[in-house]
Amino acid sequence: KQEVTQIPAALSVPEGENLVLNCSFTDSAIYNLQWFRQDPGKGLTSLLLIQSSQREQTSGRLNASLDKSSGRSTLYIAASQPGDSATYLCAVNTGNQFYFGTGTSLTVIP
Amino acid sequence: EADIYQTPRYLVIGTGKKITLECSQTMGHDKMYWYQQDPGMELHLIHYSYGVNSTEKGDLSSESTVSRIRTEHFPLTLESARPSHTSQYLCASRTSDGSSYNEQFFGPGTRLTVL
Numbered sequence: 655k656q657e658v659t660q661i662p663a664a665l666s667v668p669e670g671e672n673l674v675l676n677c678s679f680t681d682s683a684i685y686n687l688q689w690f691r692q693d694p695g696k697g698l699t700s701l702l703l704i705q706s707s708q709r710e711q712t713s714g715r716l717n718a719s720l721d722k723s724s725g726r727s728t729l730y731i732a733a734s735q736p737g738d739s740a741t742y743l744c745a746v747n748t749g750n751q752f753y754f755g756t757g758t759s760l761t762v763i764p
Numbered sequence: 765e766a767d768i769y770q771t772p773r774y775l776v777i778g779t780g781k782k783i784t785l786e787c788s789q790t791m792g793h794d795k796m797y798w799y800q801q802d803p804g805m806e807l808h809l810i811h812y813s814y815g816v817n818s819t820e821k822g823d824l825s826s827e828s829t830v831s832r833i834r835t836e837h838f839p840l841t842l843e844s845a846r847p848s849h850t851s852q853y854l855c856a857s858r859t860s861d862g863s864s865y866n867e868q869f870f871g872p873g874t875r876l877t878v879l
Contacts, residue, residue: 655823658806688868697770697854698870743807745868751822752797752868754807 656681660755675729675758677744682722685747692741734762770871785840785874787855796838797856845878
């Protein structure tokens with residue numbers, strides 16, 4: 655069974671810093687990987703989706719990379735802002751199902 | 765505007781009550797999912813559907829049932845709610861048109877508390 659791990663579980667940074675969130679998965683047979691943002695008590699908002707054949711995807715200040723062979727993905731956030739404070743989740747798609755990590759709780763301090 | 769909706773957003777009920785959590789999407793997606801999420805924990809898939817009249821159980825054992833009579837509607841029912849059902853329930857959908865771009869979209873969630 656696919657297992658997804660996110661490190662660190664929590665991260666606190668001052669405003670303006672660049673940061674990297676990590677996601678690892680145990681089975682490299684994936685179709686794609688999706689990064690989400692979740693605000694407290696809310697649903698998930700899709701940030702980026704990387705297909706298994708891609709190495710990275712960019713959207714604004716966000717850049718996600720994928721190394722399928724090593725089972726790793728990173729989400730890079732440039733010039734962090736207080737509004738970026740949320741929990742960030744990664745999910746891998748094995749075809750029939752998505753498997754989620756427990757997330758990284760990010761706090762950006764003004 | 766294409767979107768995915770869940771009602772109610774919050775629900776507090778007594779043990780033994782029957783409840784239905786509603787989920788509707790306007791994107792014409794074939795695949796729909798129900799997840800359960802406890803605070804600080806990962807999402808667990810409890811049910812999914814690949815289209816009308818198709819329903820499957822996910823990895824997490826659940827006492828709930830689902831139906832898919834219309835493409836846009838995927839309700840989840842608990843026949844007799846118990847305190848152990850207290851959780852957040854998230855509905856999601858995605859396309860299955862054969863393209864490689866199959867992003868999953870989520871509703872806002874229903875936070876259920878069973879007393």
